[in-house]
Amino acid sequence: MGLKAEAVVFDLFGTLVPSFSKGGYEPCLRGMARDLDVPLEPFRRAWNGQLWQDRVMGQFTDAQESIARACQIIGAHPPRDQVEAALARRLDYERSLLVPYDEVLPTFMALRRGGMRIGLISNCAMELVPLWDDTELSRHIDVAILSAAVHMAKPDPRIYELACRRLEAEPGRCLYVGDGSDDELPGAAAVGMHAVLVAPKSGAAARKHDAAARWDGPRIKSIADVPAVLG
Ligand SMILES: [Mg+2]
Structure with missing residues (x-):
């Protein structure tokens, strides 16, 4: 795509870490x-x-x-x-x-070398809030927005705008990457972010994932492909 981005915002479950199975x-x-x-x-x-x-x-x-x-x-x-x-x-x-897929941290490193800031927006229940700061993953993310902590959830435009504001990047300079749950991709696109679907991992989660089938925007096979999207 060759985007002029300053930040990449990721979904959590099914994107950086496994979903509830x-x-x-x-x-x-x-x-x-x-x-x-x-x-x-x-x-x-x-x-x-x-x-x-x-x-x-x-x-x-x-x-x-x-x-x-x-x-x-x-x-x-x-x-x-x-x-x-x-x-x-x-x-x-x-x-x-809350253990990231193997390709996640090396990809984050590559993104940082390219000058990107890294954000996260998760629709999650309250249990995640007290756990988050103790995770290894949280140390690699500049801005994490947890729905239960901010009382908003994707695809509410305000939750994306909050993430962009905290990342100090215009939505048009942010790439959003997710497996498509909760209409998160149209939601990101609606505020002007560039949205990309990352294919859900194989197995039951992928089979029942009709959000992936409905999304007709750009898609990648793996988180490892994100730097290539930015060009
Ligand atoms: Mg997800």
Whole structure:
């Protein structure tokens, strides 16, 4: 493309690190239901269904409150230590995902050599907020915007504008790279960013990923191709 960019903004899950997978998340969710002594399916519907949007928008004081609220919806009132146990289990699982794909850090280095600043926008539940700063990945990113911390989510134009402002780059000088979840690519393009789809990794996540099929803009196979997009 040969863009005149000053910053590259990445999505997190499915782009820099693996997405929640059924194989990994399901045992975690079952474990949480056990910790809380609540039935699995109603808990899943309350926490991942009814409350999902509020969790991503950070509408609770903390993750403990979001778990307690899900229990309340299904008529359960577990004591604090059970809520803490369930949260600890969830945090362990989420921490295990926050390891970047092999090509990510070398690509970041190449981008920095080219003078790029690096940003991140993630639609994520509140659990990520206290974990983020302790991750190795966070040290390689100049500006990270987590939906639950800023009470906005992609594709709201304001979340992209916030990222660009903090990166001190006009949207037209920013490249946005993501696997396409949450309409993030049209959202980025709508504020004037250059948006590129990175193909989801193979497996179940890629198969059910219809956002990738709908996007008719530029696409790359791997994060390692980002420097070439910038030319
Ligand atoms: Mg994603």
